Amino acid sequence: MTDTDTNHATSTDEVPSAWHPTACILCECNCGIEIRLGADGRTFERTRGDKAHPASEGYTCEKALRLDYYQNGRGERLLSPLRRRADGTFEAIDWDTAIREVADRLAAVRDAHGGESIVYYGGGGQGNHLGGVYGSATLKALGVRFRANAISQEKTGEVLVMGKMFGTPLRGDFEHCEVAFFVGKNPWISHGIPHARTTLKAIAADPDRAMIVIDPRVTETAAMADFHLQVRSGRDAWLIAAMAAVLVDEGLVDRDWLDRHASGVEPVLAALEAVPITRYCEISGVDETLVRAATRRIASAASVAVFEDLGVQMNRHSTLVSYLEKLVSLLTGSLNPEGVERAGFGSGPDAGNRLFDAIVDRPSGVVFTDDAWEATWARIQTDDGLVHLDISELLDELVELRDATPPGDDPDWPLLLSAGERRSFTANTILRDPAWRKKDAGGSLRVSPADADRLGLVDGDTATLTRKRASVAVTVAVDDTVQSGHVSLPNGLGLDHVESGARHQTGVAPNELTASEDRDPWAGTPWHKTVPARLERASA
Template identity: 30%
Template sequence: MPRLILNGQAHDVPAGTLLLDALAATGSQVAQLCHDPRLAPSGGCRLCLVAIDGQPLPQPACATRAEDGMVVQSHTPALEALRRSNLQLLAERYPAGAVTTQPELPFHALLRQYHIQPGGKVAGNGFRDDSHPYIGVDMDRCIHCQRCVRICDEVQGQFVWAEWGRGEHTRIATAHGNSMLADGCVSCGACVDSCPSGALFDKPAIAAQQWTRTTCGYCGVGCQMDAGSADGRVVAVRPAQHPVNRGHLCLKGRYGFEFNHAADRVTQPMIKQHGEWQPVGWDEALSFVANRLLAIRGQHGPDAIGVLGSARASNEENYLAQKFARVVIGSNNVDCCARVCHTPSAKALKTMLGTGAATNHFDDIEQARTLLLCGCNPTENHPVIGARIKQAVLHGARLVVIDPRRTELAAMADLHLAVRPGHNVPLLNAMAATLIEEGLLDRDFIATRVSGYAELADFLRDYRPERVANGCGVAAADIRAAARLYATQGPAMCLHGLGVTEHLQGTEGVMCLINLALLSGNLGKPGSGINPLRGQNNVQGAAHMGCDPVTLTGAQSFADAGERFAAHWGTPLPKSRGLDLMQMMDAARDGRLKALWAIGYDIYLTLANEAATATALAQMELVIVQDLFLNETARRFGHVFLPAASFLEKDGTFMNADRRVQHIRQVVPPPGDALPDWQIICRLAAAMGQPAGFDFADPQAIWNEIRALWPAGAGLSYARLAQESLHWPCPDEQHPGTPVLHSTQFATSQTATLACIPFLPSSEQPDEDYPLLLVTGRVLTHFNAGTMSYRGRNALLRPSDTLDMVPADAARLGLQQGERVLLHSRYGSAVLPLNISEAQQPGQLFASFHRPDLLLNRLTSAVRDRLVHSPEYKLTAVRVEKLAD
């Protein structure tokens, strides 16, 4: 550890510390404008110059690392005079009024500190752009610190900003001189966040009165952020420095908070009477629900009732939802939206490796030499992780992308395998066959950690790349090249998404990925593993807390943990096997499921095969919807609506995709009579005559009960979570957490068994009537069912879902860019505007599903995963017709 003499005092600092940080830590803050800890040191503004004994000239503290024995002076009269002169030069051409209107900006604070008045000699020809709904640009206030250019390049990797001209004519503008959006801006706000002078600013800029650290409520990355509030409203969000997001946010995380105060928030309980919603008080609403549930249970039994937890709700609330189903109702009919997205990943990982969650943490992205992305589009669906992957590739990591579409990362990849939709299993089997045939194996790992090798080697003889290439739509040479890269340029990290799981063989597709990792030894070490990118903020936590019909909290089996739960809860657990979500829909259609409580989940809008969902919901005697807004399920089929608090209005924890448990904290109070989900569940339990076991004072008390029942989470106390970024398993409060699973053995045994997965094509195939294949997915601008993102200015960035089609198919069908077209499948139809794009393969289409009124799931099929029943959203045969006038 180097010892320095800083302004006459000796200090020990960690090796590699910048002098700027060393001085700040000792109370000698040095002025600076060009430095941002997220960026490589620059030293451009020359304000942080310090005198170092033995150096003939002052050195920038922001670009100089501490060395043992350094003697440093930071605030000599000469240095302070130099800083003042440099600030005066910057202030000469700066607008005078800006300092008084935004005194909090770093540049303005320095001008006050050094008693410098802006000269106001503004040229008036700086770049301006008012086209962005969230970001304003006034480069007359630019001080040429380059932070916007560098953060866009070095953190987001979008290269929107550039320096134009030389000398006194230097200016900052977009790279191609157009608008931000036209030049590729993804609206992450990093440039605004870094800008010290207000040349880039949020609009409208409302000053926050208080800042609260919390966790983002969009995707499963789990970015940490500071939410600013004023007068009971959320007015701003800024990124926090944290291992997950490293001071970065995406468009939705930074700007997508406007939904929280949307005009159509439901703030009172409601009961539908004679087809109309009537506001009521909580006592009346809960009494109505309790009496109806008791009557249905009394007449039809507890298994006539189902409960759905929520990926939008906290871990504590999902724990209570499944406890309510099992203790108060007496049924294992409990599930959540993991059923339709990542239950296949959990099933595959649990079956083969013993733990149904990501094997590695996000920091391993930077440790990997090769990244294999299969069926995921991180720069749009998990943008902060997408940016980290992009930066890793720009810094030399190899990249293989398996995806039918040419995504942004596919365009950067060493190899893009544009697999035909539905053919993941034969493609991945062919990669595994290549490893065996060409001897690209980690034989030591196989000998000590793997079983079933001989059986798999024999099975894969039928899956040589040359045999499956035509069906997969990928050249055999490319399949082999991808396998070689993954196996020889390690460590290799696999990240996958819904493009793997939402298929007939979704679970088995993930098993094929695990085969590749086992054969190549890419498990149990940094920079490797099999890692599902969870789609919603707490989908990992919802299922893990027990919102699953066949597992208890902590993904524990009834056989292993049932007696312990029964003893703690003081009641026997239900004996009958519970129904998953899709089985509940089948049971409702057949008249066996009579009531459903959907917490934070719009199943009518989002479930595949809309007609079947509508038939099922219409049969029910009681549909309880608990949400922020009157969603489509409530509008068409709801009987009771219970208004809930958003993630910005309550405390608790979320669990992100790499197994971190992280706090959410109340930023503002819930509006009107809305309540946190946990309070609603507890109050309903009391209304049904079972308050015992639901009389919690706060979310921490609920979490402590969870820890008592989940051994792998016992060490995750609220106190530790407030200070540390911890991954489970974490069995006690001295345990450091487990960023990488399976380092010496697997969860239930020393070895993992390879899986022989035969290819079974989906019944959903093109034919003469339905000649095109439709893949559905998300886009950067919007999220899931659009409930949050369409209630803000994101709607201005992308007003509508589109049907994406290659130019050749559009020309053949006589279709033009932007025209509305009619899609038909075997299950229904929908109308979307056409977007002509080169991203797809000929004969294939892509559409997102964010607009509720377009209801794309009228088209999607009844095909389900063979093992866990997840719907096949990623493969639908359709035809496209020109829409009649």
């Protein structure tokens, strides 16, 4: 989707206003957009992609194109700080008063109990990064040690793994890689990479490139893939352990690269040699021949970019999965292959002036990085500059996987619910007004044809979805992209909004469906993607 005008229709007799370049702040991509304001100077009359933006080049997703619902909604956006009164109601106050009172109270807590008694939540997880920048200064002034944000319940396991292996987070280059490997990720819908749909189309159309997808559903991305490893829900760890073991079993490990760039190789190889590949493929529900073929394609590639997302990060063995998927690419030497360099602005005092001038001259943005390929190894921040493969605690969990019980075969809970699937018009809790959704405004439950037939359900039926926490009413959508035994609800629902002077709730909140004890033992991330459940037709 590129530079499409949207939001509100305009009449032909309106006086056109100027297009204002800015950027979407609803995810990390920060796509460039242009906005035309309405007569009130606030309403987003039209939104389109900014072709002059150096990264997105006119590309936008549904969220950016319907930003007016976020900016203005139905009058629910706070326009000033609110202070709670003694009776529980709120009063509007000015910013100077709010900042002063909050600072005074935080300082009093620090002085009485120490900065470690204050926990900072915020400053990350979406595209508005200013909170993170200014928040760091505030934390330092208060002596705060502990911080968290929205991605704490999503990415913590992967961040832990990357910290131990690389000393820093890393991202793949999907625009230039030979093989794109998506693990629990559907970028056609969730985006997350620059101009996602354009990039996916380019990979799919190039016979010299390949796309590998691990996902229990035939997602839009999986349908484009050269290899779709349609894993049974919650069994990704067994599948990816088998893939890593195939590298060892078939002699596909790049020993020369590992000798130069990695430590802790031998314990990892020994653990993978013991993995029962055939049995793990059977557990995962993916044919061993396909698993081996996909793994060989990764091993043969000059460059591999991997993106794991919430499909595995809010699932069973999530931290182990993060570790194993990185081993699959690292054991083949596919880290930091030589690629495209970007011109920068030099070094020294004059570089800052040149960069400042470029920013002023190009309001849509500038590219300012200037890393030579060899210099990117400096990004590895381990104490010895090597990739540390041996994470002993996770290798122990890999051993324990042999005797672990795979989810999904409990007769009392015959279904596994994915609570919080990203769909075309869902956006976590950013957009409260359901009117922004062009499709499926109420958030239907996707059910496989086999399960629907077994339960006597048809499209549009109301059913009762029961989990161990509670039961909720859902609308059924029979969907042949879903496996038998797997059902899913979208994210971003369960919010209330003002309509006709009263508050109404639309859909089901995914967080209400998962028991607090169902979480990753290392990172504490909830198992939203495999909630044991059962489904039955609602009583008349």
